[in-house]
Amino acid sequence: MTIFHSNHRVFISHSWNREKRRWYYEMCLLLDQHLPNWRDRSVPKAGRYENLDDKSLNDEIERLVKDSDVFVVFTYPIVYHSNWLGTELDMAKNAGVPIVAVRPPDNERPATKVTEAAAENCGWDGAEIAAAIDRAVKAKSNA
DSSP: OOOOOOEEEEEEEOOOOSGGGHHHHHHHHHHHHHHTTTTEOOSSSSTTTTTHHHHHHHHHHHHHTTSEEEEEEEOOOOOOOOOHHHHHHHHHEEEEEEEEEEEEEEOOOOHOOOOOSSSSSEEEEEEHHHHHHHHHHHHHHOE
């Protein structure tokens, strides 16, 4: 098993209101195994974010994205119906944060908007995801 020992700050785009949120938890487990020193910059389920109005939440998400080394997003077609995902993708692009698109096992038709925005695209494999994150961060550092 390949293990990367970088301290990458990772923002994982996810929703707390959808059944697909389990992929966030499973992603965290995969990263813990293959990128053990990673730091989660995602919006937590509870805490100071849950009672914010949309403007304040937008500002906090933007701060977290800008403070990340990489933006990880699942390739679900829900991007076309999400209130936040398009905004988050734009935040990452505008901040120069590389995007890694990950296709979960039950996703047969990845969202083109996500895959085209990504510096790296990969399937649901911990080593592959960790390698894609590492490559994206290194490419940004070398740019």
